[in-house]
Amino acid sequence: xxxxxxxxxxxxxxxxxxxxxxxxxxxxxxxxxxxxxxxxxxxxxxxxxxxxxxxxxxxxxxxxxxxxxxxxxxxxxxxxxxxxxxxxxxxxxxxxxxxxxxxxxxxxxxxxxxxxxxxxxxxxxxxxxxxxxxxxxxxxxxxxxxxxxxxxxxxxxxxxxxxxxxx
Numbered sequence: 001x002x003x004x005x006x007x008x009x010x011x012x013x014x015x016x017x018x019x020x021x022x023x024x025x026x027x028x029x030x031x032x033x034x035x036x037x038x039x040x041x042x043x044x045x046x047x048x049x050x051x052x053x054x055x056x057x058x059x060x061x062x063x064x065x066x067x068x069x070x071x072x073x074x075x076x077x078x079x080x081x082x083x084x085x086x087x088x089x090x091x092x093x094x095x096x097x098x099x100x101x102x103x104x105x106x107x108x109x110x111x112x113x114x115x116x117x118x119x120x121x122x123x124x125x126x127x128x129x130x131x132x133x134x135x136x137x138x139x140x141x142x143x144x145x146x147x148x149x150x151x152x153x154x155x156x157x158x159x160x161x162x163x164x165x166x167x
Contacts (some may be wrong), residue, residue: 005040005082006099009033011048014073015061021048021073023060023081030060039081047081096153098127098143105157106131106141109149114160131160139163 008027015022025033033039034053041047049065067073091097098120106114106129115133120143122128127143141147141160150159 004085004099005042005044006085006088006097007042007080007082008036008039009060009081011073011076011079011081012059013077014070017070019063019068019070019073021062021064021067021076022056023062024058025060030055033060033062033081036083036087039083042080042082044082047079048076096151100153101129101143101151101158104151104153106160107157108162109159114162117158129158129160 009023009025012022012024014020023033027033031053033050036050038049039047048062048067051063051065053060053062067076085097085099088097101117101120104117106117108114113134115131115138117129118132118138119130120127121130129141129143129148130138131141132138141163146161147163148158148160152158
């Protein structure tokens with residue numbers, strides 16, 4: 001996991017006239033961005049170095065090194081912001097980050113291989129696991145206790161109940 005980057009936010013535009021930046025956050029606590037300070041671009045290069053961060057409804061407002069005008073802030077609109085997985089705090093016992101599921105094997109309750117988790121997405125109705133089977137097209141599995149009764153990060157697999165729609 002050393003080089004894996006996780007998206008924690010996206011610049012949604014300028015705020016005010018003094019170079020402040022509105023950032024939509026993808027963290028449980030929006031103010032967590034303040035603890036990372038240096039946020040990366042998708043390619044791993046430096047993105048923004050945050051100086052101040054304050055919460056507003058649905059986002060944070062931040063100042064960043066080198067961004068002093070509204071035009072500079074507005075030019076960043078759409079910039080995706082990442083941190084290294086190694087920079088995140090260790091989850092509590094029996095907890096994990098959804099990103100840690102990517103790459104895990106998917107097994108049925110009898111231990112038969114069903115594929116590998118390709119991605120975790122949320123299209124608005126809850127988390128979905130995209131499963132890449134050994135052969136064929138990917139399929140989606142709701143990330144619920146009923147569909148995924150067990151997650152074993154250390155063991156490298158999840159136990160899943162195959163949806164009836166998937167042959």
